[in-house]
Every structure is written in structure tokens, then in C-alpha cells.
Amino acid sequence: TPKFIYDQLEEYVIGQEKAKKILSVAVYNHYKRVWSNKHSDEKTELQKANILMYGPSGSGKTHLAQTLAKILDVPFAIVDATSITEAGYVGEDVENILLRLIQAADYDISKAEHGIIYIDEIDKITRKSPNPSITRDVSGEGVQQALLKIIEGCLANVPPQGGRKHPHQEFMQIKTDDILFMVGGAFEGMDELLMKRVHKDNYSLGFKQTTNHHDGNQSVIDSVRHQLNPDDLMEFGFITEFVGRLPVLVTLDELTKDDLVRILTEPKNAFVEQYQALFRMEEVKLNFSEGALLATAEKAIEQKTGARGLRTILESTLMEVMFELPSMSGITHCDVEAEAIIGNAPVKLSNGGSEIIELATLEKRSA
Known part of the structure; x- marks a missing residue:
């Protein structure tokens, strides 16, 4: 029906x-x-x-x-x-x-x-x-x-x-x-x-x-x-x-910032869910703050790429971490804040409590 x-x-x-x-x-x-x-x-x-x-x-x-x-x-x-x-x-x-x-x-x-x-x-x-x-x-x-x-x-x-x-x-x-x-x-x-x-x-x-x-x-x-x-x-x-x-x-209407944030987290096989699954394979818990999700949506609007740009933004933010992580040991958590999405701060890696390493985002490294 x-x-x-x-x-x-x-x-x-x-x-x-x-x-x-x-x-x-x-x-x-x-x-x-x-x-x-x-x-x-x-x-x-x-x-x-x-x-x-x-x-x-x-x-x-x-x-x-x-x-x-x-x-x-x-x-x-x-x-x-x-x-x-x-x-x-x-x-x-x-x-x-x-x-x-x-x-x-x-x-x-x-x-x-x-x-x-x-x-x-x-x-x-x-x-x-x-x-x-x-x-x-x-x-x-x-x-x-x-x-x-x-x-x-x-x-x-x-x-x-x-x-x-x-x-x-x-x-x-x-x-x-x-x-x-x-x-x-x-x-x-x-x-x-x-x-x-x-x-x-x-x-x-x-x-x-x-x-x-x-x-x-x-x-x-x-x-x-x-x-x-x-x-x-x-x-x-x-x-x-x-x-x-x-x-x-x-x-079809232009997607709003709220729509884009929901696209990141809500649908089946949402982008955030996919990256969390990839990190789980390395036994690492990946977390995005509310601010990081908003920053991702804002960036997609700014770049006029709509929903299709969301994955590219996440990929470039996490690229350095995904490159280094399989060679590292003891890492249990990866936290992404708004500043990491914007490119002004690194993605944070920790062993569950004390922070042990910071990796620059791809944009930060290449800047």
C-alpha cells in the first residue's frame, strides 16, 4: 500500500x-x-x-x-x-x-x-x-x-x-x-x-x-x-x-540544518552509525558531540552540498585517526567536537579516562 x-x-x-x-x-x-x-x-x-x-x-x-x-x-x-x-x-x-x-x-x-x-x-x-x-x-x-x-x-x-x-x-x-x-x-x-x-x-x-x-x-x-x-x-x-x-x-525542498543533523544520526545505516561500526572493529568507541553534528550540518550548507556532502566532511575529519588508529594500542575512546569538524582542533583519543594523544584533523595537517 x-x-x-x-x-x-x-x-x-x-x-x-x-x-x-x-x-x-x-x-x-x-x-x-x-x-x-x-x-x-x-x-x-x-x-x-x-x-x-x-x-x-x-x-x-x-x-x-x-x-x-x-x-x-x-x-x-x-x-x-x-x-x-x-x-x-x-x-x-x-x-x-x-x-x-x-x-x-x-x-x-x-x-x-x-x-x-x-x-x-x-x-x-x-x-x-x-x-x-x-x-x-x-x-x-x-x-x-x-x-x-x-x-x-x-x-x-x-x-x-x-x-x-x-x-x-x-x-x-x-x-x-x-x-x-x-x-x-x-x-x-x-x-x-x-x-x-x-x-x-x-x-x-x-x-x-x-x-x-x-x-x-x-x-x-x-x-x-x-x-x-x-x-x-x-x-x-x-x-x-x-x-x-x-x-x-x-x-524536493532544500534540506535544513535540523534535517541534516537528523540525516547524520537517525535513518537506518546513518553515517554516524557507519563510522561507529568501523571504530568498533578497532575496539574503540566513537562519539560525536551535539556541536560536532551541528558543525557538520553547517559546513554542508556552506558548501552547498546538502546531504551528499555530510559523509565527505566526516571522512576528512576522521581520516588521520583512521590512518593511525590500527597501529596504536590502548585506545578505547575517540571524541569528535565541533572544533575538529571546523578544523581548528584535533580529534581526541583516550584510554577511557586520561587523554593520551591528540591527532590533528586532515584539514589541520594540510593547512
Whole structure:
């Protein structure tokens, strides 16, 4: 049920409540449609509802798609839209996307035919010019046209080795009718486009750069993002037919500092939990202070990396310790304070009571 899918997402994904609800319903309806078309006497043919996710970098688009595939136990493939080109140009053929899904399904075609494909950076394949010209648009409209067929549903011939079609290659045939396509992107410039449309009267230059947390207008931007509609996507550079194949629009909000702190500690396989497990293997208890967690979240916001930057920050803070620790003896505790995250103080190691050694963070050493 949608509720079951939502509850499962809750365990792995922090924040984005509205997005999780929309996705739960969309995915439930997709697989209900697949079942209905095969087993039901229902006369109404249900059309496929592929999904477009719009949200800032690091807001969890890829993570949501991956988690849905994991919950549903279906094959999953990710592809970067910027690597796809029209047939006949150097780059990746659309069929190669399907090959990745087939590989994820261990070459079980029937399993792959019910999988999920996530195409990232979809905003990078918009039409480069508002007027279609004689000049070929290798990575823009042409790619949208190439993707149209497989997204809508067709019988595709996939070369087993990937790459360009070769006359002597045996082809694998796969029906794409029941594959769920999810696409996502940060859509740089869309905020401004939406502001102009939604706040025609009071739109001003002051709104243009209000896209960070420290700005009072963040809530305005978040609410405007949720008003995304198909016309906005066409104005952004997508062709009408492509937008028509993506009826489910999901908007993700920029993650707040509180969201990022929760991401560090709360979900299943949280980053802090993973590092604590690594340190337990060395028989060392790893502890992060509340201040360290806040400093990590603040740093990710400052670097505009969102959730994906959190692990990098922890990794660089703990790198020296992880290098030295296996060669040391008697260490039982490792404490990380805010100053260590910022790079102004070392991570503290102790034998349970008296402090015996201090190691500089990676940043401190390299400064």
C-alpha cells in the first residue's frame, strides 16, 4: 500500500514528507497498473505515470529513487543524462540505459521489465535554443526525442556488449512498457522562472539570488517550487511530448540544518552509525558531540552540498585517526567536537579516562 511504502521510506529518508507521499502513491499506482494490465478484466487501459523530481543538489533525489527500488525489491539503474546522445553521435545510446537495468537484473529480462531507471541531471538535456534550427542539438532536444520512445513504452533491441550496434551482435529484446522511469535535476534557473510567474507583481531583482538557508526568503522559494507545472518545464526547454510522458511532478525542498543533523544520526545505516561500526572493529568507541553534528550540518550548507556532502566532511575529519588508529594500542575512546569538524582542533583519543594523544584533523595537517 502507499502507506507501507511511505513508512519504509521514513526509515531511510529524513525530511521531504510531501515528496515521500507523492512518490508512495505514484509507485503504488504504477505497479498496480502493471498487475492490472496483466491479470485484470478492467477495460480501461491505465497509462504509465513516470516521475520527474525537481530539487536542489543534495536534497535526496537519487537516494529516494534507490530506496524505492530497494523497498520494492526490483532491479535499479542510474544513468547521467549528460552522457546520453542521439544515435550516431559519440556518447551513450539510449539502449545502453536499458542494458544497465538488464545487468542489474542479472540478465533476467522479465525481471528487468519491471525495474526502475533513474536518469539524473535531466535538466541538462533541455533544448539549447527556443527555435529548433537546422543545426543538430546532440545533447538537448535530440536526446529528449531518443528517450521519448523508451519512456513511453516500446520493444527495444539492446546489444549485450553495450556501445554502438554491431551487425554481428545478438540483440536482447526488452519491453519498456512496465519499466518505471524517474528523472531528476536541480534545474538551475527554475526558481527565478517560477518567481517571475507566481509573483509577477512583486518580483524584483532582490529575489534572484535568494537561494540559501541564511536568507529570509527560503520559505518563499520552497513554496514557489511546489507550484511547478508542465508549462514551466516547457519554458525551461523541454519539448511538449517529453513533459507529457512525466505526469508525476515531485518537488524536493532544500534540506535544513535540523534535517541534516537528523540525516547524520537517525535513518537506518546513518553515517554516524557507519563510522561507529568501523571504530568498533578497532575496539574503540566513537562519539560525536551535539556541536560536532551541528558543525557538520553547517559546513554542508556552506558548501552547498546538502546531504551528499555530510559523509565527505566526516571522512576528512576522521581520516588521520583512521590512518593511525590500527597501529596504536590502548585506545578505547575517540571524541569528535565541533572544533575538529571546523578544523581548528584535533580529534581526541583516550584510554577511557586520561587523554593520551591528540591527532590533528586532515584539514589541520594540510593547512
